Amino acid sequence: MLEGLPPNDASYLMRLRCDAATALRVAAIVVESLDPADAAAAAFEEEVNSPDAGPWIVEAYFGSAPDEGQVRALVAAAAGHQTAKAVRFGRVEARDWVTHSLEGLAPVRVGRFLVHGAHDRAAARAHDIRIEIEAALAFGTGHHGSTRACLAFIDRIARRRRPRAVLDVGTGTGVLAIAAARLFHMQVRAGDIDPIAVATAKANAQRNRAATFVRPVQARGINHRALQGGAPYDLVIANILAAPLRKLAPALAQVLAPGGEIILSGLLARDVRGVVSAYRMQNIALVGRLDIDGWATLLMRRPIPSPRKRSETGRGLG
Secondary structure, eight states, X not given: OTTOOOOTTOOEEEXXXXXXXXXXXXXXXXXXXXXXXXXXXXEEESOXXXXXXXXXXXXXXXXXXXXXXXXXXXXXXXXXXXXXXXXXXXXXXXXXXXXXXXXXXXXXXXXXXXXXXXXXXXXXXXXXXXXXXXXSSXXXXXXXXXXXXXXHHHHHHHTTOOXXXXXXXXXXXXXXXXXXXXXXXXXXXXXXXOHHHHHHHHHHHHHXXXXXXXXXXXXXXXXXXXXXXXXXXXXXXXXXXXXXXHHHHHHHHHHEEEEEEEEEEEEEGGGXXXXXXXXXXXXXXXXXXXXXXXXXXXXXXXXXXXXXHHHHHHHHHO
C-alpha cells in the first residue's frame, strides 16, 4: 500500500539518513517487500523548507518487533551493504507519534488542490480545493511523488473533460478519491485491501465533506460488487506498486470504458516498461508520463473503436 498508512499500534522504528535517490530506493523496497498490515515506510527531505537540497530520511514503522536482519538485507539489496550498516532501529515514544511524524511537512499544492494537515489550515487560498489529511507518514499526506503526480493528472483531465464514472484502486488514505470527488462533484468508487486503510479513508472523506461521494470498501483489486457495479469507468486511478498493477491489467481493462483513461502510479523508472507492456496487451496505450522525486506516473487510454470497426463487429454478431 503505497500511501504508507501506519500499522496498528506502531511502536518500532527503522531510520536512515542518506541521499535522495537512496532514500527512494530503500523506501520502495521496504513497502514492496513487507506486509502492509505490519509495516509502512516513507522517504522525505530532512528540511523541506530549506532552499538547498538537504539530506533525506527513510523511516519505517512496524506494529511488532521487526526482523532486523531481514530489514538490513532489504536495504542492502536496494542500496548496498554500507548503507545497510547505517540503518538504526528503535522504539517509538509513547507520545502522539502521528503528530510528530507530520512536523515539518509543509502543505502540498498541486494544480487546484491543496493537501494539508489540520495544523496548516491557514495556508488555504480562496479558490483552493482543500483536502485535509491526517496520516502518519508522508505517503499518506500528498508529499509522496506518486501522489502528487496523480493529483496533477486528475487536475489536467478536469481541464478538458468531466468523467462519468471514477474508480480509485488501492485508495490508502483516500486522498485521490476525495480529490476527484471534490473536483468533479460526483461519486468515486474506492477500495483497498487493507481494512485500516478503508477505515482511514472513510474518516478522511467525512473530514473533507465528501462522505456522500466516497464510501471505500475492503477489496482485493476490484473484487467487490460495489466496485464492479460502477463499471464501465472512464477514469481509473491506481496508485499502488508495479507488481500488482501488472496483475490487475486484465481486470482493470474489463471495467474501463472505450476512451477511458487509467492513471497508474507507484512505479520506479525500471518498472515502467513492464507495466506499459501489460496494459498494451489489453489494448490500452500510454499517452502521458510524469516523474516526480524518482517515481513515475503513467496516463494510459483505451482507444474508441472507429465507426467502421463498430459496424463490422455488429454485422459479425448478426
